[in-house]
Amino acid sequence: MPKQIDTILINIGQLLTMESSGPRAGKSMQDLHVIEDAVVGIHEQKIVFAGQKGAEAGYEADEIIDCSGRLVTPGLVDPHTHLVFGGSREKEMNLKLQGISYLDILAQGGGILSTVKDTRAASEEELLQKAHFHLQRMLSYGTTTAEVKSGYGLEKETELKQLRVAKKLHESQPVDLVSTFMGAHAIPPEYQNDPDDFLDQMLSLLPEIKEQELASFADIFTETGVFTVSQSRRYLQKAAEAGFGLKIHADEIDPLGGAELAGKLKAVSADHLVGTSDEGIKKLAEAGTIAVLLPGTTFYLGKSTYARARAMIDEGVCVSLATDFNPGSSPTENIQLIMSIAALHLKMTAEEIWHAVTVNAAYAIGKGEEAGQLKAGRSADLVIWQAPNYMYIPYHYGVNHVHQVMKNGTIVVNREGAILG
Amino acid sequence: MPKQIDTILINIGQLLTMESSGPRAGKSMQDLHVIEDAVVGIHEQKIVFAGQKGAEAGYEADEIIDCSGRLVTPGLVDPHTHLVFGGSREKEMNLKLQGISYLDILAQGGGILSTVKDTRAASEEELLQKAHFHLQRMLSYGTTTAEVKSGYGLEKETELKQLRVAKKLHESQPVDLVSTFMGAHAIPPEYQNDPDDFLDQMLSLLPEIKEQELASFADIFTETGVFTVSQSRRYLQKAAEAGFGLKIHADEIDPLGGAELAGKLKAVSADHLVGTSDEGIKKLAEAGTIAVLLPGTTFYLGKSTYARARAMIDEGVCVSLATDFNPGSSPTENIQLIMSIAALHLKMTAEEIWHAVTVNAAYAIGKGEEAGQLKAGRSADLVIWQAPNYMYIPYHYGVNHVHQVMKNGTIVVNREGAILG
Numbered sequence: 001m002p003k004q005i006d007t008i009l010i011n012i013g014q015l016l017t018m019e020s021s022g023p024r025a026g027k028s029m030q031d032l033h034v035i036e037d038a039v040v041g042i043h044e045q046k047i048v049f050a051g052q053k054g055a056e057a058g059y060e061a062d063e064i065i066d067c068s069g070r071l072v073t074p075g076l077v078d079p080h081t082h083l084v085f086g087g088s089r090e091k092e093m094n095l096k097l098q099g100i101s102y103l104d105i106l107a108q109g110g111g112i113l114s115t116v117k118d119t120r121a122a123s124e125e126e127l128l129q130k131a132h133f134h135l136q137r138m139l140s141y142g143t144t145t146a147e148v149k150s151g152y153g154l155e156k157e158t159e160l161k162q163l164r165v166a167k168k169l170h171e172s173q174p175v176d177l178v179s180t181f182m183g184a185h186a187i188p189p190e191y192q193n194d195p196d197d198f199l200d201q202m203l204s205l206l207p208e209i210k211e212q213e214l215a216s217f218a219d220i221f222t223e224t225g226v227f228t229v230s231q232s233r234r235y236l237q238k239a240a241e242a243g244f245g246l247k248i249h250a251d252e253i254d255p256l257g258g259a260e261l262a263g264k265l266k267a268v269s270a271d272h273l274v275g276t277s278d279e280g281i282k283k284l285a286e287a288g289t290i291a292v293l294l295p296g297t298t299f300y301l302g303k304s305t306y307a308r309a310r311a312m313i314d315e316g317v318c319v320s321l322a323t324d325f326n327p328g329s330s331p332t333e334n335i336q337l338i339m340s341i342a343a344l345h346l347k348m349t350a351e352e353i354w355h356a357v358t359v360n361a362a363y364a365i366g367k368g369e370e371a372g373q374l375k376a377g378r379s380a381d382l383v384i385w386q387a388p389n390y391m392y393i394p395y396h397y398g399v400n401h402v403h404q405v406m407k408n409g410t411i412v413v414n415r416e417g418a419i420l421g
Numbered sequence: 422m423p424k425q426i427d428t429i430l431i432n433i434g435q436l437l438t439m440e441s442s443g444p445r446a447g448k449s450m451q452d453l454h455v456i457e458d459a460v461v462g463i464h465e466q467k468i469v470f471a472g473q474k475g476a477e478a479g480y481e482a483d484e485i486i487d488c489s490g491r492l493v494t495p496g497l498v499d500p501h502t503h504l505v506f507g508g509s510r511e512k513e514m515n516l517k518l519q520g521i522s523y524l525d526i527l528a529q530g531g532g533i534l535s536t537v538k539d540t541r542a543a544s545e546e547e548l549l550q551k552a553h554f555h556l557q558r559m560l561s562y563g564t565t566t567a568e569v570k571s572g573y574g575l576e577k578e579t580e581l582k583q584l585r586v587a588k589k590l591h592e593s594q595p596v597d598l599v600s601t602f603m604g605a606h607a608i609p610p611e612y613q614n615d616p617d618d619f620l621d622q623m624l625s626l627l628p629e630i631k632e633q634e635l636a637s638f639a640d641i642f643t644e645t646g647v648f649t650v651s652q653s654r655r656y657l658q659k660a661a662e663a664g665f666g667l668k669i670h671a672d673e674i675d676p677l678g679g680a681e682l683a684g685k686l687k688a689v690s691a692d693h694l695v696g697t698s699d700e701g702i703k704k705l706a707e708a709g710t711i712a713v714l715l716p717g718t719t720f721y722l723g724k725s726t727y728a729r730a731r732a733m734i735d736e737g738v739c740v741s742l743a744t745d746f747n748p749g750s751s752p753t754e755n756i757q758l759i760m761s762i763a764a765l766h767l768k769m770t771a772e773e774i775w776h777a778v779t780v781n782a783a784y785a786i787g788k789g790e791e792a793g794q795l796k797a798g799r800s801a802d803l804v805i806w807q808a809p810n811y812m813y814i815p816y817h818y819g820v821n822h823v824h825q826v827m828k829n830g831t832i833v834v835n836r837e838g839a840i841l842g
Contacts, residue, residue, distance in 0.1 A: 343514055345723055
């Protein structure tokens with residue numbers, strides 16, 4: 001008697017299961033297991049089988065989805081976003097066009113502080129609606145799991161408001177969200193002369209955040225004009241003691257040693273890393289800290305010096321990619337475009353890129369055992385692409401190659417028949 | 422008695438009519454007329470009025486479209502595409518990742534010659550279906566008029582096949598197409614030792630192309646390793662004598678003097694212009710030749726030296742923008758992303774960018790009197806954007822901000838309620 005299951009996907013032209021026993025570092029990022037002419041079986045939101053045609057023998061499904069030769073992969077994971085914010089900063093773009101640097105804009109009260117003003121002023125409901133719109137758009141590009149940081153409050157009420165919005169979103173729509181408390185995102189005007197006191201304020205929120213289960217990670221912006229390495233060390237050590245996983249915005253502009261600190265503290269991830277030193281790269285590799293690169297931000301800031309992905313991979317670092325979706329330095333929800341920028345400007349191969357937006361991205365947010373891979377027992381989070389093979393996605397840039405997105409075994413995005421823009 | 426018309430758009434948050442008496446050059450590209458709280462009236466495919474609220478007085482419409490504060494602009498014009506081709510070149514991306522230059526790939530028989538092989542092999546029906554898919558996607562990003570080049574045949578049968586496909590597309594779907602004969606796109610292997618003879622072969626096709634009304638323009642790739650300035654001069658002069666408007670792929674890589682030639686011959690447009698000299702920029706300004714810049718190509722080739730848009734605008738050149746959609750150096754249909762790259766890397770302001778993708782783009786393909794502006798008597802080709810103002814489109818990159826697209830007064834793309842990815 002055949003076993004009855006909910007759904008079987010047939011005629012998959014190329015299946016990437018991304019099966020891995022852990023995060024893929026260095027050379028192993030190049031070993032991509034590609035299954036041609038494949039099938040996937042799904043029952044009660046979970047994967048039953050994912051492999052070569054024939055794996056479906058002995059099963060019968062209520063629903064057959066004919067993928068007609070399309071590519072199928074796990075749902076994508078975006079491990080670094082600032083999803084919850086008020087307002088938008090399109091007028092600032094013209095400031096940048098006049099060559100004013102990001103740090104100068106910050107000094108003039110623009111930049112992140114204008115988003116802080118708008119986020120403090122917005123109601124929880126307004127933040128929820130706006131973040132929901134952007135999150136729906138992320139989902140439509142194939143992102144089924146994402147990380148969301150606070151960091152536009154820089155005071156208790158708004159930081160917790162942002163984290164509550166992220167929690168409500170997690171509970172009310174398809175994309176699984178992991179929250180990061182990033183009160184240490186910038187020094188608010190009222191603390192310009194006493195950043196240490198400000199950090200103590202932010203640290204004082206940790207018990208409440210822990211108790212209300214509002215965040216799993218803590219993050220800090222270690223940069224010239226923001227927080228020093230020693231301030232960051234103190235802050236992150238306290239956060240670790242309070243039971244938070246550690247993340248750090250490291251060496252985005254200057255090579256202060258953020259990567260070295262991340263390695264020393266065994267942070268789960270170090271992000272940005274544009275200016276990271278050779279020593280810093282070594283420390284990341286030794287500690288197994290995942291390098292979350294954000295090439296969209298370098299592109300958006302009009303710069304041409306990108307993070308040294310090739311040196312990191314050669315050193316054995318586990319590399320991931322993210323949109324860094326935020327209103328100031330990377331206003332985009334399109335992780336497929338980030339994959340293209342990674343190929344064109346980080347010179348990562350397609351094989352490395354696919355590991356960077358599935359397996360490694362999931363481990364970078366503590367979801368390595370749940371997301372980023374298609375194997376028996378895991379959630380049936382997958383994308384059916386309007387593309388014949390895995391190279392096509394980073395190759396054909398700036399559009400949306402999603403045909404359908406499935407979350408927990410249910411089709412949540414269906415672009416069948418829509419003009420595919 | 423109120424005059425009865427088909428449609429009135431109300432509650433337009435910002436209306437850009439782009440009204441201009443001709444192409445906008447230099448400083449005048451910065452003067453953008455923005456109408457807040459506006460209306461547009463449409464009857465029998467044409468604009469009746471487009472202006473401030475109140476302009477609708479005395480009219481009644483069968484259909485009212487409430488734009489709910491959204492931005493409305495003319496439909497976008499993409500003045501440089503290689504839409505009709507066979508195959509795709511995603512595998513080549515990995516070659517490029519190993520640092521092999523575009524000209525070296527050409528020399529190895531890859532690059533454009535692999536697309537020539539695939540285009541020659543494809544049937545007219547296959548080319549039509551594939552081009553239709555990509556064109557639908559262009560339309561979904563707001564492009565309502567576009568130019569299409571041949572140039573992947575490099576012999577009579579396939580060049581004419583491409584041009585016939587473009588003509589059929591023009592007649593069978595919403596986007597208005599203008600065709601350019603670009604047989605002089607590369608030197609096929611069989612003519613490597615005698616490019617002059619090859620150019621004569623291509624020139625011999627002009628009477629038939631003219632007679633079957635298959636193209637309005639002729640174009641040539643003037644570049645190291647392709648055609649010299651003197652070969653290009655001879656070719657273009659003959660094309661002009663045969664009644665074709667002139668276009669030229671000028672100074673894409675090396676400053677050979679393509680721009681100077683374009684000015685001398687009063688070409689309608691000179692395209693690429695990454696390496697153009699100061700002298701060349703002057704010649705373009707003097708001749709009124711429109712500079713069609715292709716920043717997506719520079720981005721895609723992983724380069725950081727972009728065309729000098731600022732110098733061109735300061736010199737009084739009329740600047741336009743295009744996707745350069747092609748399988749090798751710019752596989753994207755998303756002209757909105759080109760607008761973002763123009764802001765971020767060409768340092769063009771939002772005001773200049775809007776002129777570059779409407780008015781100037783239309784004049785660059787001989788459609789200045791029909792497309793790119795919303796004024797009484799013109800086709801009702803317009804976009805209703807999911808955005809509050811005109812700066813937002815280039816600011817928020819890599820996604821699709823179209824809410825609805827109207828062509829000749831009919832909604833042809835409706836993303837109302839769709840997950841806006």
